[in-house]
Amino acid sequence: MPKLLQDYASRQAELRPNAVAVTLGRSSLTYGELETTSSQLAWRLREAGCRRGDRICLLIPKSPAAIVAMLGVIKADAAYIPVDLASPPARLAPMIRISEPWGALVSADTVMLLDDILKEIGEHSLKIGSIERCRLEGRLFASCFDMSEVDTYPSDPPEYENTADDIAHILFTSGSTGVPKGVPITHRNVIAFVEWARNYFRLEPGDRISGHTALHFDLSTFDVYGTLSAGAELHMVPPQLNLLPHGLAEFIRSNGLTQWFSVPSVLNFMAKHDVVMQNDFPTLKRMLWCGEVLPTPTLIHFMQRLPHVRFTNLYGPTEATIASSYYTVPECPRDALTPIPIGTACAGEELLVLDAHLNEVPPGEIGDLYIRGAGLSPGYWKDPEKTAAAFLPYPGASNPKDRIYKTGDLARRGEDGLIYFVGRADTQIKSRGYRIDLGEVEAAFHSLECLEECAVVALPTDGFEGNTICCAYVPRQGQSVSPPYLRRQASRLLPSYALPTRWLAMERLPKNANGKIDRPLLRNLFRHDTSAET
Structure with missing residues (x-):
């Protein structure tokens, strides 16, 4: 195992100095x-x-x-x-x-x-x-x-x-x-994940790996050092292709990529524009995603068209270095509403679902998701107060370096032993007296064929509702979609109290610099757009 990250490059320069890096x-x-x-x-x-x-x-x-x-x-x-x-x-x-x-x-x-x-x-x-x-x-x-x-x-x-x-x-x-x-x-944080990932994904010198995300985003850390660790080729995706779904698909084809890694919104974009042909990307071996929930309809879209590709969901916050758990999907889901687990902890990591007293909750019950292990950052830079609030001593540990990180996510452990992401703690809301998970609401809308993109957010109110549920959506090209129509379609999947009451049709959902949906911006748009009502 290398001591420092630069050792990956130095080793490959000895073994294959003339190979493209x-x-x-x-x-x-x-x-x-x-x-x-x-x-x-x-x-x-x-x-x-x-x-x-x-x-x-x-x-x-x-x-x-x-x-x-x-x-x-x-x-x-x-x-x-x-x-x-x-x-x-x-x-x-x-x-x-x-x-x-x-x-x-x-x-x-x-x-x-x-x-x-x-x-x-x-x-x-x-x-x-x-x-x-x-x-x-x-x-x-x-x-x-x-x-x-x-x-x-x-x-x-x-x-x-x-x-x-x-x-x-x-x-x-x-x-x-x-x-x-x-x-x-730290160097140790990154090396721990890269060593696990290189072995699990069987990275090798013949691999041609995508570099999709910007270099300030933690997913790129695996793109770079995963490539260097294997002596593979890193093919950086030109940023101008991010808004061109056909261009992204052609990039995978023309470069003969063997691995694609991105946030789910990129895969949604490609699926909604139907740019992937049957048995496309013949050299592609792996498709990985991390950073958000991938809607099951999008996963079905890719798995049906690319039966030769292995699909893996990675989960982990920046504070735990790239990813802490993984789930390789064994077969194409049959139901568009089937949740995809975040799976099992990577080597050297542990996922814990705990209650407010830091006790493990029984399988099936929802609790706060914590991470323990080799990927944990030393803490927040020059912010001991935030560090102490998020990085806690592992209950009962005698070693002060044995810590757990509070992710702010909610999860449950299934009867199958796998961990399932339930949603952000701050997306569990109360509206009209009912507890509602916005992720579940959003998943229902993702299953509608008439939509290209959608996002569900909530705005607090002073009235009885507690929170107003808002849906921003992008209709599929050529589709005529109205809020009443969406309500009727979604009412087959959701209880009436979970249906959005404010709507905003858009040409494209706003994204942040990491390619994720910019939900704070959406909340501001709803807050200031009084016309966004049914």
Whole structure:
């Protein structure tokens, strides 16, 4: 087992230096090139003053150069912070400020963004490096080195001081108060999942793996290091294809992908536009999803068309590193309302369904879902209060490092021993005196053929209702869909008290930077759109 994440790349550079490691469009790097360039960058960062434990922000679009930057930073014993390039500077500035980075690496595409962030931050002492082969300058900064200067540095990496318990990167995840939380992830955290996943999915040098999500999203951690661990090829998906379902399908075909990994909303998009043909994607071996519930009708759509593909549901929050449980679907579901379990804990992990007193609840009963094991982050960056609230001592443990993480999700253990996701604790609402799970309501609407996309949210009220149930929907192309029609169709699947009372037809549901449905934005739209009534 490797000691540090960069050992994956170094090992593959020894075994297969001329094999392609990562590609995007016409840009690609072999394992030998990736190893040499990232090592030279590490030497340059060290010479510039970067030391063990320092943090470096990456303002670099998804590209082979970004992988060089990631490896170069960790080879310098530092930790990288991938920046969400789609977020506004006013949102990014607090994240960067709290991270207290030593420096940043910038590309030609992000000079203006860095300028705007620095304007928000004010006075700073960041060392700025250019990932281009020329020095970059903005209104408020000038880079102190560029990649044309690293060629003279050694091709072997500097000697490391880091251990597996040092931080490899910090990811920012949305907080309930709207202030993003920094989640530090150690080398050991990532390696624990990657080692399990490489063995379970049988990753090998011949694999051609998708890189769909942005690099600030935790799913990309598996894309990158899973690929490097196996000596496979990482095929980065151009961001412009995200809104082109036919383009995504063609990307899988033309690149001969063997593994696809994305959030479910991407698969919904492809299914609703019917872009997958019978027995399509002949090289594809695995289709994985994580981050949201995949509607069962979408799963049926893919399993019927791709009988040669293995389908696996992964579950896990950012705080537990990529995923903590898995369920490989044994056969195509017969019922569109059949729930898909989140399954069984990955090696080194444990899923616990507990009551308010942290006692295990009996099978079949709903409780709070906790995670224990190798993937747990050390806690929230510079926020001991939030850390103490979410990362709790394991009941009865004598070792203070034995902790459990409260996911904020509700779950139950089935009679089959598998764990079933029930919903977010904050999506269990009361309306007109009834307890309602919004996920169940949404699943009913996903089963309707007339809809391309839908999302169900709730707004609190001061009246008897307690909460108003709201449904945003996108009709399928060529379909005439009205709220009364949707109510009639859904009433065959839901009790009357669970039917939405406010509706909003849209051309496309809003998505956040991670590709998930932006539910806070939807709630705001309903809050301010008084016409969204039946």
